[in-house]
Amino acid sequence: MIFLVHYDRRAQRLERFVGYSDDALLQAQDDRLKLELSLLRSDRENEIVLLSAPSEEAVRNTHGRYFYKFADLAARSGFALAAS
Structure with missing residues (x-):
């Protein structure tokens, strides 16, 4: 599968x-380009990417920063955060 991700940094x-099927790569690329062009003058810090992975779960595992807050990522990886 192919996934179009738009993340506001x-x-x-x-x-x-x-998500797109593997045979829809051209559509995914076209959608990415249209999105990038539509956001050119935006004041946000946009990150727009296409990712290829076997499933959404795989993308969530490899690119967790798009889906989880830092504390959640730390907890998922087994790290304990020190109290401030």
Whole structure:
């Protein structure tokens, strides 16, 4: 599968996540380009990528920062955060 990810770095928020079948690569690329062009003058710090993975679960495991807050990522990996 192919996944289109739009992530707002400043807000640390996933804005868009769309899955495509492997044979829809051209459509995914076209959608990515249209999205990038539509956001050119945006004041957000946009990150727009296409990822290829066997499943959404695989993307969540390899690119967790798009889906989880830092504390959640630390907990998922077994790290304990020190209290401030």
